[in-house]
Amino acid sequence: MRRRLAALAAALCGGLAIVQLALADERGHAAAAAPPAVSSASLVASGRALFESSCSACHGIGAGGIHGRGPSLRGVGALAADFYLQTGRMPLSASRAEPLRTRPAFPQRQIRALVAYVASFGGPAVPDVQPGRGSLADGERLFALDCAGCHTIQGQGGIVTGAIAPSLNQASPRQVGEAVRVGPYVMPRFGEAEISAAQLDSLARYVQYLQHPENRGGWGIGRIGPIPEGMVAWLLGAAALLLVARVIGERREDDPEERETHHG
Ligand code: HEC
Numbered sequence: 261m262r263r264r265l266a267a268l269a270a271a272l273c274g275g276l277a278i279v280q281l282a283l284a285d286e287r288g289h290a291a292a293a294a295p296p297a298v299s300s301a302s303l304v305a306s307g308r309a310l311f312e313s314s315c316s317a318c319h320g321i322g323a324g325g326i327h328g329r330g331p332s333l334r335g336v337g338a339l340a341a342d343f344y345l346q347t348g349r350m351p352l353s354a355s356r357a358e359p360l361r362t363r364p365a366f367p368q369r370q371i372r373a374l375v376a377y378v379a380s381f382g383g384p385a386v387p388d389v390q391p392g393r394g395s396l397a398d399g400e401r402l403f404a405l406d407c408a409g410c411h412t413i414q415g416q417g418g419i420v421t422g423a424i425a426p427s428l429n430q431a432s433p434r435q436v437g438e439a440v441r442v443g444p445y446v447m448p449r450f451g452e453a454e455i456s457a458a459q460l461d462s463l464a465r466y467v468q469y470l471q472h473p474e475n476r477g478g479w480g481i482g483r484i485g486p487i488p489e490g491m492v493a494w495l496l497g498a499a500a501l502l503l504v505a506r507v508i509g510e511r512r513e514d515d516p517e518e519r520e521t522h523h524g
């Protein structure tokens with residue numbers, strides 16, 4: 261029996277290891293597949309058609325911008341187009357609204373076409389971000405210095421003057437790189453002089469680490485912070501004490517000998 265249990269435990273551990281390996285592999289592939297394909301003339305043409313139906317009301321025919329509605333996109337490059345479309349920030353519903361993250365409005369094929377069209381006017385490419393090459397310690401230090409003021413050190417986000425700094429729970433490494441280089445809305449833009457490519461890898465690694473709290477030790481409880489965690493510990497402790505008191509109380513009632521010793 262015991263041997264069978266041991267075999268079962270071993271099988272379970274093996275299974276878990278395989279699942280973990282598969283997950284790690286998948287992540288590796290997702291990172292490798294990131295940069296968009298080279299833009300072809302037909303891709304740009306279908307991008308232009310999509311742009312004219314979904315974007316030019318604010319950004320103008322030919323992406324030159326319309327005063328009071330939307331800025332010119334000439335020169336923002338694949339960098340900004342990919343970021344705003346992959347995070348569902350564009351198309352915006354109203355020109356004055358803060359662009360917020362939602363589900364992308366277009367399937368990947370159409371996003372590629374729109375990105376190719378915007379990129380056809382020139383501008384920076386999507387950065388190649390590899391969190392695996394970064395250093396967690398550097399990432400944490402940089403994040404504390406440049407990002408935590410708005411996004412909090414745990415990346416949970418918060419309110420800044422006139423805007424919402426979003427939680428970074430959903431941002432992929434590539435989107436972290438894009439946000440840093442674009443500087444969307446009130447977020448400052450950081451060029452290579454402020455944050456190098458290697459430092460960007462480290463920042464992305466730190467954000468990834470925040471998204472997988474199982475590595476941090478302790479009990480997360482949704483990572484709401486040390487004070488609630490302490491309270492939960494107290495509540496659990498109190499419940500356990502009540503249970504113990506009750507069990508002892510019941511034993512006393514059932515046990516005539518113990519009752520006698522007390523009365524006597
Ligand atoms: C309702 C108007 C509106 C529509 C429709 C709209 N946009 Fe925008 N777009 C804006 C505004 C306003 C901004 C500036 C937002 C800001 O300040 O962050 C913007 C910003 C952008 C940027 C960032 C520019 C930069 O300087 O970094 C990109 C890229 C973009 N839009 C692409 C698109 C695409 C592609 C579409 C169509 C799928 C689209 N937009 C539809 C209003 C619009």
Ligand code: HEC
Nearest residue numbers: 347359361406407410423424425431435436439444445447
């Ligand atoms: C002044 C405040 C401020 C600072 C500093 C700042 N951000 Fe932001 N960040 C914002 C705001 C506001 C947005 C949302 C912009 C929008 O609505 O389009 C944002 C958006 C983002 C996003 C997109 C999140 C998503 O899910 O789409 C990422 C990633 C990000 N920031 C990372 C960083 C990193 C990394 C740093 C440090 C290098 C940083 N930010 C510094 C305010 C800030």
